[in-house]
Amino acid sequence: MEPIEKEKVQTLIDFFANQAVYLHLETTNGAYASHFDESFFSASAYIRNAFVTYEHGKIAGDGPYRVGLKLEIGWIYGEGLTHFEMIGDQQLLLAGHGADGKLAIALELSKTPFKN
Numbered sequence: 001m002e003p004i005e006k007e008k009v010q011t012l013i014d015f016f017a018n019q020a021v022y023l024h025l026e027t028t029n030g031a032y033a034s035h036f037d038e039s040f041f042s043a044s045a046y047i048r049n050a051f052v053t054y055e056h057g058k059i060a061g062d063g064p065y066r067v068g069l070k071l072e073i074g075w076i077y078g079e080g081l082t083h084f085e086m087i088g089d090q091q092l093l094l095a096g097h098g099a100d101g102k103l104a105i106a107l108e109l110s111k112t113p114f115k116n
Helices: 006-016
Strands: 021-028 044-052 054-060 065-071 074-081 083-087 091-097 103-110
Touching (some): 006 065, 021 074, 074 103
Antiparallel strands (some): 021 044, 021 103, 054 065, 065 074
8 A cells, every 4th residue: 555645536436426336434543452451432333235326525634634535425434644546436435543553434336246
């Protein structure tokens, strides 16, 4: 993965607009680490292979970035994104890594289902 280049990522988000794609969205702040410190409140979200069509998408911010995808009935939104990778013309992978290098968020779009 490479650091996000805002204009390049916007072009890639536009590439997937108005077509049915599979979405993977995952956030974590160390959900599996709470057993080390019971006072630490951990939360996460996980969606895999949601089949969506978004009308348009937008990357915003000065880094870390946020991406919003406008669906007919609402929005999908991810914040804290720092890196991206395009795999052929099939998958756009966006990730946010904390100062410690650990993954905090992933927002991925694919023309084919993500493998389990």
